[in-house]
Amino acid sequence: MAMALHDPQAGYYAQHDPLGRTGDFITAPEISQIFGELIGLWCADLWQRIGQPEPIILAELGPGRGTLMADLLRAAAIVPAFRRALRLYLVEASPVLRAEQQRGLAAADPQFVDSVEALPPGPLLLVANEFFDALPIRQLVRGRSEWAERLVGLDAADHLAFIEGPESPALSLLLPAKRRALPPGTIVEISPAAAALAAALGERFARSPGAALVIDYGYFPSGPGPTLSALRHHQPEGVLDNPGDADLSAHVDFATFAEAARNAGAAIWGPCPQGRFLAALGAETRLAALSARAGPEQQALLASGLNRLIDPAEMGSLFKAMAVTSPDLPAPVGFAGATVSEGE
Ligand code: SAH
DSSP states (O other), X not given: OHHXXXXXXXXXXXXXXXXXXXXXXXXXXXXXXXXXXXXXHHXXXXXXXXXXXXXXXXXXXXXXXXXXXXXXXXXXXXXXXXXXXXXXXXXOOOHHHHHHHHHHHGGGOOEEESXXXXXXXXXXXXXXXXXXXXXXXXXXXXXXXXXXXXXXXXXXXXXXXXXXXXXBHHHHXXXXXXXXXXXXXXXXXXXXXXXXXXXXXXXXXXXXXXXXXXXXXXXXXXXXXXXOEEEETTEEEOTTTSTTTSEEXXXXXXXXXXXXXXXTTOEEEEEEEHHHHHHHTTHHHHHHHHHHTSOHHHHHHHHHHHHHHHOTTTTXXXXXXXXXXXXXXXXXXXXXXXXXXXXX
């Protein structure tokens, strides 16, 4: 999965801008400006709660076309001191998207880094929308007595095919004890990369003030897979059909993410369904304000865009928001008492 997405020559992100109507998939900030604007207010509010540090690092993981950040910065300008205090850092692997982000966000003088570890020390606000679903996963298959790994090999016709590795107690240990006793044939996905990043963020917020807002599609509580899927030109296809030419992603396991960050010393808020989170942040008020200045066609577009983000039948429920904060902070806006219930 890592090779298919990131190989410097043949990798998906090395060659494509995947977003938008002409690309392979579309994300919330590309659907409605309200998404990034509300996140900008969320950040400005948190900056005030952590004592208005100057400077503060504002970082985004996987900023795509830079649309969320552009909307965020515009909204954040209503708190001029926050806008002045922030130093923008973008964690981006794709050279194609880095160039696009640099063009769109040049006025904010973005610094590019390869990883969260490469961010300078100090107070940090971090946002990540549809980033964690792109991190590589491993699939484990329950065998007769232990777990095995689902691997990628070649079939008799030299086509990529799934093959099952040997059962091993060492693989069983990669799963939490309560998830090991599932029926033979069950596939479970784990993302060591996501868990390591959650732990790194948790450690950082335990030591120095800050917060991360993670929005993605995924499950809570943890469930069996497989959820690994491929999208090309907005159509699903087999995950082994076109490596390097299709987007690959998997559901984010919010419970495992939360546990890793909490064990490292941070506080966790949510996850909360995206629809409820955006509503709590004032999405309807913002829609009304924008609509008041728009013509009828534009009004309809604004309303349908926001509806797509909020409606539980669209992105409102499968997508979830979770915050990781320094342990002494009060509930961030949008998270007071709004946690996903079982199975939502
Ligand atoms: N957040 C954007 C884009 C989501 S697509 C939006 O909501 O529209 C995923 C983004 O993460 C892309 O920018 C991709 O290049 C980046 N990305 C994926 N894996 C990455 C990795 N391991 N390190 C850094 N960036 C990565």
